[in-house]
Amino acid sequence: IWFTSDMKQCEVINFQEKFSEIKALYKVWLKRQITPLGRVAVLKSLILSKIVYLWLLLPNPPDKLVDALQKTMYKFVWNRKQDRISRKIAIKSIAKGGLGIPKLRDYINALKLIWVRKLKTSDHKWKNIIKVTYPKVTLLEQLGSSLPIEELHLNKFWNDVFQAYKQFGRKIKVESSDELAAEPIFCNDKIQVGNRSICYKNWIDNKVFCIKNILKENGAFMTFNQFKEKYEINTDCITYIGCVQAIKSYILKTGLTIDNNMSNHMIKTLKVIYSGQKGARLYYEVLIQDANKPKCCEKWETKLNTDINWNTSFKKIQKIREIKLKWFQIRLVQRILATNVVLAHMGVEKDVTCSFCGKERDAIEHIFWRCEHVKRFWEQLQTVVNNACANGLFVNLNESIILFGHDCSFKSDDTFDLIILLAKFFIYKCKVKKNIPQFNLFRNYLKTAFEAYKYIAIINMSYDKFTKEWQFYQTLMES
Ligand SMILES: [Zn+2]
DSSP: OOOOSSHHHHHHHHHHHHHHHHHHHHHHHHTSOOOHHHHHHHIIIIIIHHHHHHHHHSOOOOHHHHHHHHHHHHHHHTTTSOOSSOHHHHTSOGGGTSOOOOOHHHHHHHHHHHHHHHHHHOOOTHHHHHHHHOGGGGGHHHHGGGSOHHHHTOOHHHHHHHHHHHHHHHHOOOOSHHHHHTSBOTTOTTSEETTEEOOOHHHHHTTOOBGGGGBOTTSOBOOHHHHHHHHOOOOOHHHHHHHHHHHHHHHHHHTOOOOOOOOOOOOHHHHHHHHOOSSSHHHHHHHHOOSOOOHHHHHHHHHHTSOOOHHHHHHHHHHOOOHHHHHHHHHHHTTOSOOHHHHHHTTSOSOOBOTTTSSSBOOHHIIIIISHHHHHHHHHHHHHHHHHOOSSOOOOOOHHHHHHSOBTTBOOOHHHHHHHHHHHHHHHHHHHHTOOOOHHHHHHHHHHHHHHHHHHHHHTTOHHHHHHHHGGGHHHHOO
């Protein structure tokens, strides 16, 4: 790390050097034929690891640099072509319907939050320096978001840490009345008078920090006189009532109630931060969460005219071990798998009808379920599973099981999920080659895949587990 007398320069110098190293890495990896998912893995393991310690130890780099690096990441994942999944969605984890492309600003903030945790858990000597230089920082546990960051004149590094803490606080929702009572009143975006958060310094000086401080034992708010009596704060009735009203409308929004004031809880934001064990993963997950849903969800629901449990659909994708199959299922669910309609649009294909039957328009749901040839394929698979596989399942395949790997009425096991996935992949390969999918050929295909998994299981010394997982499905491979 380069150190400069001016802290602002420090990060620029260090960062720029890494940036050119990263660009060189991109070049090397773009020469390889890997899926976008593989490139996301490269981003996380080889590229981010180069700069994580800089972000952990130095003030945040200028936004311009972060944005520039972020842009190169999207370009890298999509191999310098157009994004196929919107950026808002692609940064979500796979279990939430995204690809897990790192969102750098949140990533940097998450790393900075480690220091808030360290303020409590670490017993190193640097804490003494903080205590002397910024004595008010030690009030964090009482003040939470009300900590007067601007007044403390923190250096850039610690300022970044507490700005990250503020960002984090906005994403944390209270879930119980105890947590609600422990919420800080001041500098809290959720408690507003006249559309602005409030901060009454003389209240803070008199130890009024959080909601529970102005509650009576039965959980009701103190009257103005009771408040005056307890705290001897020089304030007027209107200010007090305005504050109480603001808190009440916040409480209303949470849907929670406070029925007694026995809470001994810590401020929720800090509780979550202290609960992080190692690293910053938990913080990052909180920071990136938002209400955006992948576009494909609505499209599928209109197309199939049914509700689909997307949580399960995406979690099933997350469980897929093989990256090739994972990427295939992501493309299918996100509706970016190349059908003849898409290929015709790109000028690669002339015909927009199904490669199997040549009658219907080629659509994902047609290729994998609705086409007559594919239906026959699935019927054969279903018959063999029901007649010859003692897996204890009664399989009645339907469109949802085939497309998304689940259905509310059907409980499957992991091996069966994998077989369905392999069958879909097989069908897709047939489609590309314009061959009608034959069940007998699939049996050979499955056998080859099985042998490969067996080999991997032996190397990983998990052969016993493997045999158990596949015990009911051997007959499927015997044609
Ligand atoms: Zn067809």
